[in-house]
Amino acid sequence: MRIKGAMTVLNKRAKFYGMTFDELIKWLDDRYSYKTEMGYVDESIKVLQAYEVFKMDQGYRWSGVDFETWVKKEAA
Numbered sequence: 001m002r003i004k005g006a007m008t009v010l011n012k013r014a015k016f017y018g019m020t021f022d023e024l025i026k027w028l029d030d031r032y033s034y035k036t037e038m039g040y041v042d043e044s045i046k047v048l049q050a051y052e053v054f055k056m057d058q059g060y061r062w063s064g065v066d067f068e069t070w071v072k073k074e075a076a
Contacts, residue, residue: 001049003057009050013043025054029070 001009014024028043028051043051052062060070 001053003053006050006053006057009046010054013047013050025051 010024011021014021017024017027019027031043055070059073061073063069063071
């Protein structure tokens with residue numbers, strides 16, 4: 001999935017929930033940080049993949065160390 005497809009999926013999901021795009025991303029960010037306690041995120045795989053593509057496009061990378069989730073890439 002590329003960024004254009006990811007944005008389409010995320011915009012449709014935001015519309016489905018009656019949220020703005022930014023509210024949906026904030027909600028997913030909160031769900032990912034809460035995931036360590038719950039063990040899952042209750043979204044479809046397609047939405048989660050789109051969220052990951054969006055975050056990577058924004059310059060984030062997955063950490064998974066010390067209970068961190070998405071962190072900004074360090075400048076080389």
